[in-house]
Amino acid sequence: MKELLKVLVTGGAGFIGSHVTDLLLDQGYEVIVIDNLISGKLKNLHRDVVFYQTDILSQETEQIIKKEKPDYLVHTAAQISVAKSIESPINDANINIIGTMKLLDYANKYGIKKVIFSSSCAVYGETGDINIPINHKLAPLSFYGASKLTSEMYIQLYCKFYHLPYTILRYSNVYGPRQSSQGEGGVVTIFTNCYLSQKRPIIYGDGEQTRDFIFVKDVAMANLAALQTRNSVNSRIFNIGTGDKTSINKLTESLSKHFPDKLTPQYSPALDGDIRFSCLDIEDTIKNLNWRPSWSLKQGLEETLTYYQNEMRGNKDGK
Template sequence: MRVIVTGGAGFIGSRLVRALLERGDEVIVLDDLSTGDPRRLPSGVDIRLLRAEEADTADFIAAIRPQIVFHLAAQVGMGSSVKNPADDGRSNIIGTLRVLEGCREAGSKLVFSSTSGVYGEAVGNRPFRESSLKRPSAPYGLSKWVAEQYIDYGGKWWGVAYTILRYANVYGPGQAARGEGGVVACFMDRIGSGLPLIIHGDGEQSRDFVHVDDVVRANLAAIAKGNGEAFNIGTGIATSINLLADRCERLAAASFGRIYEPERSGDARCSRLSSGKAATVLGWKPAISLDDGLSQLFKVTNR
């Protein structure tokens, strides 16, 4: 099967590329390498340097005619989205429209990487379901929600097949140590350098942490299932940032101290996802617990 992975040199995308190659698929990576790193990919992978929001993206997809397009290319920084919402919109909305146009012309199915950020702030610490009210608290979540709406209408207007995956906070090997979404990587990086852990706010905000390999499995499941639907990809377990720091220090068998900095604009207080629909329709459930994932990651980053 021929597939395109946009953002394929990124943290999640590169893991997906490897999994697709192991299946025997023909994989073409579309990435501008602004944040992606080709060293994450096996040698010989076909990489095309192109920004998703460029008009040429649609033409490129139409010419390649893949069966599936996995669209992971995006501006994912919460802080960046607050400071520069126009850049966020160009990447996440216009970029998705270009990919959608290409899928229309090529007859490709689109598997879209979205975010729990479309929901915004949880009410009463309840897990978000796919039907939960969408109230993004930052431009990043808003741009992804708008992109989802375009994809949904693309299915109605043009008959484009699609599946939308809304990720919780993804972590795992290869994640860059920057941004709130990379808090696990940030903690591991600070521990590796013997530095205090930096926490924004009081640390009692909680997140649903899902391992990157579980996210890759969800993408593979979406190839043949879930057409025309959106799915939460998370564990349903909320872990506070303070507790996450405790677990990381326990793995290191040392205390590094903590620096509490001001809370960041746009951060939700609590976010966790119910993935029951993904289990029923996609046959997907998270397989890697946070403790196991952190233990594996600690061994990789400290060997």
């Protein structure tokens, strides 16, 4: 009989965590979710999930892991805002570093087989106009980037000292259904909602800054691939992006095509600390993780748009 494997997804009511959860359930895994709903939503939760509304920093988290005995931990819960990390570095470190450490400790104590961690391209900092290879120098420009990098180091040390296998996934700018308009990659959601409510989107700077937009279902697939990799590529770090650069001007153009009123963007001065270029090199990931992105930007934007159109209709109908 096939073994039913159990996965704990922290942050499973959030944007990326809920897509990972849906995919794992679809693949026959049992999924439990821990989320304090600070930005996650109950409506994102699949009905087959076992849900605990609690903070990863709470004592209850250890009790849940002790009782549920998950086989794997997919850790997506985090303080995700760069701006908030600068306003309150201690809060960011508490959730992102201490929260991760506590989970690593429980993972080690209660026999979790592997940890999959959601990291970020923010660990690289300003890189210039290149596709950032996985071995690029690490120089975060924010406390958020620093807390992700510190967590990565703790994960590696837990592996070294306690033999806890891991996969660290450094995401580029993730977009898709269920994303809130805050956070790292919220620009697609923000602009889509602008167009849907007939407002002109605001572009900070000249719009020629580029990003590597990866669709959330591809990110969910990368988490699944990481969970299923066998020993040879266990305990490694991978870039998860598309390797394609898209300027903010180009993104606006692609989105606006879907709307009848031709709303031109407004330009505002560039934001302090905004990175000019960000694009990940994924050659090593494709070679070693048994994963490659399969959604084009066009397909991903269409799917995202349909989701927000339905949401808007639902809200209007009072659903």
